[in-house]
Amino acid sequence: MTQQRIARLAPAIFGDPVEAVDTPALLVELDAFERNIARMAQFAKAKGVRLRPHGKTHKCATIARSQVQAGAVGVCCQKVSEAEAFVAGGIEDVLVSNEIVAPAKLRRLAALTAQARIGICVDHPLGLDALIAAAPEAARPIDVYIELDVGGGRCGIEHIEDGLRLMDRIAAARNLSLAGIQAYQGSAQHLRKPAERKAAIEAAVARVLGLREALVKRGAGALRVTGAGTGTFYLEAASGAYDEIQPGSYVFMDRDYGDNEWAAEAGRFENSLFLLTTVMSRRARQAVVDAGHKTHSIDSGMPAIAGRPDLFYDRPSDEHGEIFPASPEVLLPELGQQLRLIPGHCDPTVNLHDWLVGIRAGHVEALWPVEARGAFS
Amino acid sequence: MTQQRIARLAPAIFGDPVEAVDTPALLVELDAFERNIARMAQFAKAKGVRLRPHGKTHKCATIARSQVQAGAVGVCCQKVSEAEAFVAGGIEDVLVSNEIVAPAKLRRLAALTAQARIGICVDHPLGLDALIAAAPEAARPIDVYIELDVGGGRCGIEHIEDGLRLMDRIAAARNLSLAGIQAYQGSAQHLRKPAERKAAIEAAVARVLGLREALVKRGAGALRVTGAGTGTFYLEAASGAYDEIQPGSYVFMDRDYGDNEWAAEAGRFENSLFLLTTVMSRRARQAVVDAGHKTHSIDSGMPAIAGRPDLFYDRPSDEHGEIFPASPEVLLPELGQQLRLIPGHCDPTVNLHDWLVGIRAGHVEALWPVEARGAFS
Numbered sequence: 022m023t024q025q026r027i028a029r030l031a032p033a034i035f036g037d038p039v040e041a042v043d044t045p046a047l048l049v050e051l052d053a054f055e056r057n058i059a060r061m062a063q064f065a066k067a068k069g070v071r072l073r074p075h076g077k078t079h080k081c082a083t084i085a086r087s088q089v090q091a092g093a094v095g096v097c098c099q100k101v102s103e104a105e106a107f108v109a110g111g112i113e114d115v116l117v118s119n120e121i122v123a124p125a126k127l128r129r130l131a132a133l134t135a136q137a138r139i140g141i142c143v144d145h146p147l148g149l150d151a152l153i154a155a156a157p158e159a160a161r162p163i164d165v166y167i168e169l170d171v172g173g174g175r176c177g178i179e180h181i182e183d184g185l186r187l188m189d190r191i192a193a194a195r196n197l198s199l200a201g202i203q204a205y206q207g208s209a210q211h212l213r214k215p216a217e218r219k220a221a222i223e224a225a226v227a228r229v230l231g232l233r234e235a236l237v238k239r240g241a242g243a244l245r246v247t248g249a250g251t252g253t254f255y256l257e258a259a260s261g262a263y264d265e266i267q268p269g270s271y272v273f274m275d276r277d278y279g280d281n282e283w284a285a286e287a288g289r290f291e292n293s294l295f296l297l298t299t300v301m302s303r304r305a306r307q308a309v310v311d312a313g314h315k316t317h318s319i320d321s322g323m324p325a326i327a328g329r330p331d332l333f334y335d336r337p338s339d340e341h342g343e344i345f346p347a348s349p350e351v352l353l354p355e356l357g358q359q360l361r362l363i364p365g366h367c368d369p370t371v372n373l374h375d376w377l378v379g380i381r382a383g384h385v386e387a388l389w390p391v392e393a394r395g396a397f398s
Numbered sequence: 399m400t401q402q403r404i405a406r407l408a409p410a411i412f413g414d415p416v417e418a419v420d421t422p423a424l425l426v427e428l429d430a431f432e433r434n435i436a437r438m439a440q441f442a443k444a445k446g447v448r449l450r451p452h453g454k455t456h457k458c459a460t461i462a463r464s465q466v467q468a469g470a471v472g473v474c475c476q477k478v479s480e481a482e483a484f485v486a487g488g489i490e491d492v493l494v495s496n497e498i499v500a501p502a503k504l505r506r507l508a509a510l511t512a513q514a515r516i517g518i519c520v521d522h523p524l525g526l527d528a529l530i531a532a533a534p535e536a537a538r539p540i541d542v543y544i545e546l547d548v549g550g551g552r553c554g555i556e557h558i559e560d561g562l563r564l565m566d567r568i569a570a571a572r573n574l575s576l577a578g579i580q581a582y583q584g585s586a587q588h589l590r591k592p593a594e595r596k597a598a599i600e601a602a603v604a605r606v607l608g609l610r611e612a613l614v615k616r617g618a619g620a621l622r623v624t625g626a627g628t629g630t631f632y633l634e635a636a637s638g639a640y641d642e643i644q645p646g647s648y649v650f651m652d653r654d655y656g657d658n659e660w661a662a663e664a665g666r667f668e669n670s671l672f673l674l675t676t677v678m679s680r681r682a683r684q685a686v687v688d689a690g691h692k693t694h695s696i697d698s699g700m701p702a703i704a705g706r707p708d709l710f711y712d713r714p715s716d717e718h719g720e721i722f723p724a725s726p727e728v729l730l731p732e733l734g735q736q737l738r739l740i741p742g743h744c745d746p747t748v749n750l751h752d753w754l755v756g757i758r759a760g761h762v763e764a765l766w767p768v769e770a771r772g773a774f775s
Contacts, residue, residue: 028405029479029772029773032775043500043502043503043775044500044775045774046775077716077717100717120678121678122676122677122733123420123421125418126420144679145679145680145733147680147734148679175679175713175718176678176679176686176718177679299500301496301497301498301499301500301553302552302553303522309553311774314695314697315746315749318691319697320691320714336552338584339454339476339745339746340477356522356524356525357499357524368716369691369692369716372692372716372750373749373750373774375772394772395751395752395771397422397688397689397692397717397750398422
């Protein structure tokens with residue numbers, strides 16, 4: 022295979038003021054970011070649950086290492102190529118919290134066991150067949166989690182009997198070890214009301230307990246239940262059913278999570294991720310910025326504008342976005358002026374960028390490559 | 399500045415059957431692609447208009463060179479970093495069909511004139527100030543196009559007087575040359591009915607003629623009018639007002655353009671771009687594929703499924719998409735089966751990928767790096 026030949030330069034120089042950053046660029050406000058990292062680590066420690074942050078949010082080995090240094094057991098991710106990037110970046114425990122069925126990908130996963138503890142999810146006997154075929158190439162046993170659909174209606178087994186059948190075959194396979202249950206309720210994360218999220222996680226917990234009991238009754242040893250996201254982690258952690266939580270977005274937050282109502286026990290995570298953009302066209306009643314949806318994802322709606330509730334962003338196109346006044350008397354920003362957008366959805370936004378620019382006290386302190394940007398295989 | 403250190407491997411090996419391509423991956427069906435390239439080149443030649451295809455669609459120097467070999471005068475693009483990628487890839491005439499106002503970007507643009515003919519758009523006196531300040535660093539004059547808003551309501555001048563003022567200052571500036579008028583009616587491209595698009599372009603042409611007449615009356619020399627996209631190029635070409643057309647999507651097409659009704663004179667462009675994806679989770683009434691919106695853009699709606707009008711794609715998430723039967727009796731694809739998605743919108747989809755995999759007769763014939771992927775500065 023050929024290597025990609027063009028590398029993108031970082032959009033900033035160490036020590037520069039933020040005004041000198043080449044836009045559009047993703048900024049990470051380091052003070053807020055570090056508080057988010059510490060807050061979740063302290064929460065997990067206080068609750069006695071393992072923290073395995075989701076690397077699909079940041080795709081950045083530097084951030085993963087910060088999370089591990091703060092107490093995380095490792096990270097999870099969705100793709101083998103993401104796992105490769107994290108292992109290359111020094112993470113020694115990586116769970117692919119997703120099904121992988123292609124034989125070539127599973128061989129790559131098995132090869133990673135030479136450098137790290139590796140886990141994967143299964144929800145189908147044919148997918149398990151492919152994993153069993155690749156596992157003999159592993160240097161040590163691969164942790165296998167049976168994924169249970171706990172209400173998201175996407176991946177995962179539906180019926181306990183399916184889990185028992187998978188368990189029997191995992192137990193008999195070379196280099197596979199039944200590690201536990203993957204139980205992520207993705208569709209609960211953005212239910213706006215705390216009571217709605219609580220009800221969804223209560224239902225998920227009931228499903229988890231049913232499968233765990235059946236697996237234990239059939240002779241499973243220690244089983245770890247893992248799952249949860251930034252919208253609900255405090256519920257899974259308090260449930261007694263989950264041993265490990267997988268929040269991702271908490272490091273950055275975004276406009277969509279900002280629209281949730283938060284219970285006190287959820288803690289207070291701060292927006293640390295901003296898309297810096299510049300007004301590049303300006304008329305009497307219109308300002309156009311240089312950040313369109315090639316630089317921030319609009320799958321969860323429009324970005325907010327940090328510190329400017331009197332303005333809003335709309336009419337995104339590939340390379341442009343338009344800035345409108347929230348009321349007629351508001352003055353629009355001038356040509357050349359910078360704005361900070363709070364992305365609608367942090368994960369797919371970061372995936373559009375090669376670099377994160379760490380900012381403290383208005384200056385560039387860090388430049389982090391997004392090693393797993395575009396790692397979707 | 400530091401270079402990004404991780405390069406993505408190509409998802410395929412030359413000569414492999416398409417079934418061996420690592421998914422998700424963007425395929426280009428080379429026969430259809432080459433017919434599209436030739437068809438547009440023949441159209442432009444027959445109509446006596448210059449063809450300057452938009453490189454924002456493909457971001458790929460190999461494709462740009464194919465377009466130039468077929469008769470295009472060069473390419474256009476939206477960002478200085480895209481222009482850098484195309485010039486590095488051997489394209490000798492590049493128009494940035496967009497406003498650039500940051501001094502550092504304009505110095506980079508001026509530097510490109512050592513290797514290529516470079517053009518840029520202006521719509522504001524302060525933006526022109528910045529361009530004038532950078533232009534002395536250019537090795538030869540930069541072509542300046544006054545952008546006119548012809549109905550899109552985004553960038554461009556609104557009033558003829560603004561154009562005259564810009565003209566006077568361009569004429570007096572060192573290393574700037576007034577080349578013409580940029581007049582792209584972006585909001586007309588996806589009007590579904592040919593008559594709607596025709597009406598929109600007639601209005602655009604009237605605006606163009608008004609500005610051109612005023613500029614000529616004030617003493618402008620030869621002025622080139624450039625613009626048009628894949629939805630309307632045949633209308634601008636037939637108008638007599640446009641000298642140059644800028645279609646981009648015609649090389650690939652997409653689901654959104656497929657939803658347009660086409661007039662006979664628009665020619666017949668074919669879908670050549672497909673996102674290959676694999677079913678990685680499967681239940682009785684559900685199939686989940688490994689391509690979510692981190693691999694194809696949903697800003698213009700969901701992808702179609704090539705050759706399978708009895709199936710549809712919905713509920714996209716970051717790394718997953720769900721496949722549903724269009725009617726109850728339809729059988730869903732099995733675990734491990736591949737499908738080809740026709741992306742909802744080709745430009746931002748290509749921007750998510752490092753590689754295009756060229757396919758002919760079911761085998762991998764070409765691997766093209768998307769050099770300007772992520773080039774948004």
